[in-house]
Amino acid sequence: xxxxxxxxxxxxxxxxxxxxxxxxxxxxxxxxxxxxxxxxxxxxxxxxxxxxxxxxxxxxxxxxxxxxxxxxxxxxxxxxxxxxxxxxxxxxxxxxxxxxxxxxxxxxxxxxxxxxxxxxxxxxxxxxxxxxxxxxxxxxxxxxxxxxxxxxxxxxxxxxxxxxxxxxxxxxxxxxxxxxxxxxxxxxxxxxxxxxxxxxxxxxxxxxxxxxxxxxxxxxxxxxxxxxxxxxxxxxxxxxxxxxxxxxxxxxxxxxxxxxxxxxxxxxxxxxxxxxxxxxxxxxxxxxxxxxxxxxxxxxxxxxxxxxxxxxxxxxxxxxxxxxxxxxxxxxxxxxxxxxxxxxxxxxxxxxxxxxxxxxxxxxxxxxxxxxxxxxxxxxxxxxxxxxxxxxxxxxxxxxxxxxxxx
Amino acid sequence: xxxxxxxxxxxxxxxxxxxxxxxxxxxxxxxxxxxxxxxxxxxxxxxxxxxxxxxxxxxxxxxxxxxxxxxxxxxxxxxxxxxxxxxxxxxxxxxxxxxxxxxxxxxxxxxxxxxxxxxxxxxxxxxxxxxxxxxxxxxxxxxxxxxxxxxxxxxxxxxxxxxxxxxxxxxxxxxxxxxxxxxxxxxxxxxxxxxxxxxxxxxxxxxxxxxxxxxxxxxxxxxxxxxxxxxxxxxxxxxxx
Numbered sequence: 289x290x291x292x293x294x295x296x297x298x299x300x301x302x303x304x305x306x307x308x309x310x311x312x313x314x315x316x317x318x319x320x321x322x323x324x325x326x327x328x329x330x331x332x333x334x335x336x337x338x339x340x341x342x343x344x345x346x347x348x349x350x351x352x353x354x355x356x357x358x359x360x361x362x363x364x365x366x367x368x369x370x371x372x373x374x375x376x377x378x379x380x381x382x383x384x385x386x387x388x389x390x391x392x393x394x395x396x397x398x399x400x401x402x403x404x405x406x407x408x409x410x411x412x413x414x415x416x417x418x419x420x421x422x423x424x425x426x427x428x429x430x431x432x433x434x435x436x437x438x439x440x441x442x443x444x445x446x447x448x449x450x451x452x453x454x455x456x457x458x459x460x461x462x463x464x465x466x467x468x469x470x471x472x473x474x475x476x477x478x479x480x481x482x483x484x485x486x487x488x489x490x491x492x493x494x495x496x497x498x499x500x501x502x503x504x505x506x507x508x509x510x511x512x513x514x515x516x517x518x519x520x521x522x523x524x525x526x527x528x529x530x531x532x533x534x535x536x537x538x539x540x541x542x543x544x545x546x547x548x549x550x551x552x553x554x555x556x557x558x559x560x561x562x563x564x565x566x567x568x569x570x571x572x573x574x575x576x577x578x579x580x581x582x583x584x585x586x587x588x589x590x591x592x593x594x595x596x597x598x599x600x601x602x603x604x605x606x607x608x609x610x611x612x613x614x615x616x617x618x619x620x621x622x623x624x625x626x627x628x629x630x631x632x633x634x635x636x637x638x639x640x641x642x643x644x645x646x647x648x649x650x651x652x653x654x655x656x657x658x659x660x661x662x663x664x665x666x667x668x669x670x671x672x673x674x675x676x677x678x679x680x681x682x683x684x685x686x687x688x689x690x691x692x693x694x695x
Numbered sequence: 696x697x698x699x700x701x702x703x704x705x706x707x708x709x710x711x712x713x714x715x716x717x718x719x720x721x722x723x724x725x726x727x728x729x730x731x732x733x734x735x736x737x738x739x740x741x742x743x744x745x746x747x748x749x750x751x752x753x754x755x756x757x758x759x760x761x762x763x764x765x766x767x768x769x770x771x772x773x774x775x776x777x778x779x780x781x782x783x784x785x786x787x788x789x790x791x792x793x794x795x796x797x798x799x800x801x802x803x804x805x806x807x808x809x810x811x812x813x814x815x816x817x818x819x820x821x822x823x824x825x826x827x828x829x830x831x832x833x834x835x836x837x838x839x840x841x842x843x844x845x846x847x848x849x850x851x852x853x854x855x856x857x858x859x860x861x862x863x864x865x866x867x868x869x870x871x872x873x874x875x876x877x878x879x880x881x882x883x884x885x886x887x888x889x890x891x892x893x894x895x896x897x898x899x900x901x902x903x904x905x906x907x908x909x910x911x912x913x914x915x916x917x918x919x920x921x922x923x924x925x926x927x928x929x930x931x932x933x934x935x936x
Contacts, residue, residue, distance in 0.1 A: 293808045304796060605792040608753060609806040609854070610781020612774055688753050692788065 298622045301595075309627060312591045316631025316671070317638055319581030320664045324639025326577040327660040329646060330570025332653035337562045341555065343483050344491070345423045347389070347522050348555040349529050351377075351515040351536065354548055371511040372540065372549040375499065378515045380539060385517070385531040387524040392419040393512040395502050401455065401495065403467040408454040411494045412469055414502020422518045425491070430463040430478030438498040443505075445474040449482040450493035469495065472505050522556065529554050578667075584631070585671040592624050592679035603683050604691025617684035624676025625669060632668030636661055697727040697750065697862065697894075702759035702769075704745050704917075719745045720756070721917040727896065727910075729861070732888040734897045734905035734925075737914035744866070746914065747898045751786060751864045752779045764861055781810050785855030789867040791847040793839040793854075799825065800835045803853045810858055820857055827891070828853035829883050845876030852883060856893070863887075863895045869904055881907045885930065903929075 302309045353372045378393035394415040401408050419425065420432040428449070437444050445467060447455070456462040466473050474497060482492050503510055519528040533545065533552050542548055596603070603616055643654035704720040719742045727733050737743040748754040749761060752768055755776070761769040768779055780786075785806075793802050803821040812820065825835060830849045839847065848868060855863050865884070869877030885907060887893045897908055905911050906929045913921035 290808075290811075290814075292814075297808075300797065601790075601792055602794060605786075605788075605794075606805070606809075607777065608751070608780060608786045610777055610809045612777045615809060689748055692792070 294618060294622055297619055298626050301619075301623050302626055308591060312587050313627055313631040313634065315584035315587035316581070316628050316668060317584075317635040319577070319584035320632050320635025320668050321638030321642060322577035322580055323574055323667070324636055324656065324660055324664050325642040325646070325654075326573035327570060327663070328639065328643035328654040328656045329652060330566060330573050331657055331660065332643075332647065332655040334563060334566035334570065335655050336653040337566055338559055341559050341562060343424060345516065345518060345555070347519040347525055348422065349517040349519060349525060349532060350553045350555070351381075351517065351532060352551050352553070353511075353513065354550045371509065373512050373515055374510055375503075375512055377536060377539060378512065380535060381515065381517060381532055384535055385528060387520050387528055389518040389520050390418040390422050391515065391517050392416050392422040393499060393515045394419065395499060395507055395511065395513045396494075397502075397506060399470050399506065401451070401467055401469055403455040403462075403465065406455045408451060410448075410451050410454075412502065412506065413494055413496050414499040414506065415496055416499050419496070419516070422516045423491070424483075425496075426481035428479045428481040429461055430476070432478055432480075433496060433498050438500050441500045441504055442498055443472060443474045443501060444477045444497065445469070446478040446480060446496040447476055448480050448492045448494045448496075451495055452479050454493075467495075469497070470506055525554050525556055581667060581671065585628075585675040588624055588627055588672065589675040589679060591627075592620060592676055593682070595623070596620065596679050596683040599683075600686065600691045600694040603686050604688050604694065607686070607688035608692060613684040616686075617680040620680035620683045621673065621676045624680070625672035628668040628672030632665050635668065636664055639664070696729055696762075696764055698760075698762040699723060699725050699750075700760040700762075702746075702749060702756040702761060704742070704749065704754075705757045719917055720749075722759070723914070723917070723919055724759075725912060725919065725922055727894065729894050730888070730892040731910055732884065732895045732897070732908045733910045733912060734899060734908035735912045735914060736899055736902060736905040738900060741914045742917040743898050743900075743914050747864060747866055747896070750862070750896060751784050752776045781806070782858065783861045785858065785860040785863045787848070787851050787855050787863065787865040787868045789870040791844075791851045791871070793847055793850055795840050796838055798835070799830070799837050799839060799842070799850050802839055802850055803857050806854060806858045812858075821853070824853040824857035825850070827856055827887065829879075829886075843876070844872050845879055848872060848876075848880050849883065852880070852887075856887070861894060863893055865895065865897045867899055868897065869899070869901075877904070 351373060375393055378391050381388070382391040392415055394413050396411050396413045398409060399412050401410060415433065416438050417433055417435045420427065425432070427446070430446070432446055433444065436442070447462070452460070452462060455467065456465070462476050463478065465476050467476060480491070480496070499512070517528060517532060519525045529552050536550055537545060537548060540549055606616060640656055643656055646652050647654045702720055702723045703718060706717045706719060707714050708717065709715045723746065735743050735746060745754070749756050752763070753776070755771065756769050759769065760767055763779065763783060768776070771779065794805065800818065800821055803824055804817045807817045807820060822835065826832070828849045830846060830853065834842065834846060839850065842850065868880055872880060881904065884895055884897065888895050897905070899905050906925060906927070909925055909928050911921065911923060911925050912919055
């Protein structure tokens with residue numbers, strides 16, 4: 289029996305009872321569709337989290353102050369609140385640690401900002417010229433803070449796009465205008481490009497000023513709140529992390545790394561942690577959707593068993609005119625597989641459509657990957673073969689004499 | 696050429712310790728030459744259906760030998776029997792057993808698919824067989840369930856003929872037909888036997904139907920009680936012969 293004959297037989301058998309085939313296919317469509325949609329939600333969330341972490345810079349290592357402990361006291365203040373890191377630490381890292389691309393220290397605080405009658409409360413980040421490189425900050429209008437600005441204690445500011453919108457309105461070019469931070473006038477020299485991301489720590493809603501200016505006029509001390517270190521390549525990040533830790537331990541005269549007054553975080557670790565959370569979430573969603581797929585598969589088996597019973601005489605006839613066991617089982621198996629195949633394609637389209645709707649109206653990022661399509665397809669084919677096997681077996685093993693006599 | 700030597704068939708039923716053996720065929724021997732039109736008759740339960748299953752290679756005898764065209768087929772496996780059926784036997788059933796909602800042509804092509812006949816030859820062969828079975832060409836595209844009983848049986852005859860088998864086995868072919876259409880079917884058999892020298896074995900419990908063959912084998916309780924040339928063969932239409 290040729291493949292084209294098998295296909296023709298299968299097709300005519302399926303179209304023989306369109307309503308029943310359609311309903312059985314619907315079960316698979318719903319199953320595959322929900323798996324595809326759920327995976328797309330999970331992967332979309334994962335992609336969004338990853339890109340927002342990667343958006344803060346590439347091959348990034350962040351040094352933050354650790355707990356502050358008074359002499360002889362075991363009481364810890366909140367992490368990051370200690371004032372233990374200085375610009376000198378940043379310079380030492382720049383000079384003594386190998387495989388690094390750039391270092392940018394920052395000091396941040398929240399202040400009330402006013403400009404021409406509008407005002408907002410946002411974070412003001414004092415930093416250096418290399419910050420834009422280390423943290424992937426693109427400038428839309430004007431320019432970023434330069435080394436000159438830092439050494440001259442210039443009162444200049446670069447606005448995040450959200451802050452610009454809040455103070456001056458959307459699509460306005462405020463370069464050259466003045467804003468007041470903590471009652472000190474700053475001249476706007478640039479606007480950063482939007483990076484997306486929401487919440488308290490959005491880079492879009494911040495103001496960048498020279499580090500020296502921030503320390504002098506706003507913070508009033510010499511400490512920095514974060515030192516961002518960019519490694520030359522992702523393969524060096526672990527190495528750089530270790531060098532930075534060792535260097536700072538020596539500089540801070542700490543012998544036991546457990547009592548370090550700073551913490552060093554590697555961006556890759558953050559991504560890994562976030563990814564493991566989202567992939568668990570994806571698997572969970574897919575597993576729930578998978579239940580409907582199994583129900584769909586049982587529907588296929590149910591229909592195939594009914595078909596085999598209904599067509600017992602036909603099976604007997606086919607055997608009488610020379611069909612072998614293999615021919616019969618192949619015929620029923622291909623019917624089951626064809627049902628899931630059609631259901632699989634329709635299900636992928638449905639899942640894709642659902643994920644489009646979710647990202648359009650639900651405000652959630654979704655992503656259909658080739659992997660999820662291949663997986664859905666593989667699963668639907670496997671269900672066809674798996675759940676079609678028993679009915680096909682049963683059809684093939686019918687005795688032709690019994691089958692021909694069947695009423 | 697069919698040669699049946701001392702065939703017995705025993706069915707076992709019941710549990711393993713208290714098996715009940717029923718001997719349906721008790722040593723049957725006969726031979727059928729190519730081109731013969733033989734009727735096997737007998738009351739129900741006489742073993743004629745079992746004999747037909749063995750002759751049609753649907754079943755194997757418990758003991759004895761069965762040669763089809765010189766080949767011993769009495770000890771073959773299920774799969775080997777399927778091959779023999781495919782090439783050497785054509786079946787005609789009481790209830791036609793056509794594929795429902797399928798065209799006449801497609802029904803006749805079915806055996807050719809299993810026989811691996813190339814696509815382009817199938818239609819021609821099927822049309823020839825349908826014309827031989829006496830079905831008008833205008834019906835070839837009809838669905839099988841749009842036909843009358845007589846027409847359905849002609850399609851079934853064409854299906855049995857299409858692969859040029861050595862033996863055509865008809866199991867009560869007129870059982871579901873009224874007398875008139877039954878006679879048309881019997882006439883078709885006579886024509887195929889006379890004009891194309893087809894070997895036909897007709898199984899029936901009706902003496903009247905059996906008398907259309909040129910030899911009658913009568914079975915009662917698993918034994919042949921009569922095997923005679925039918926001296927007063929009934930001809931439906933003398934003009935044909």
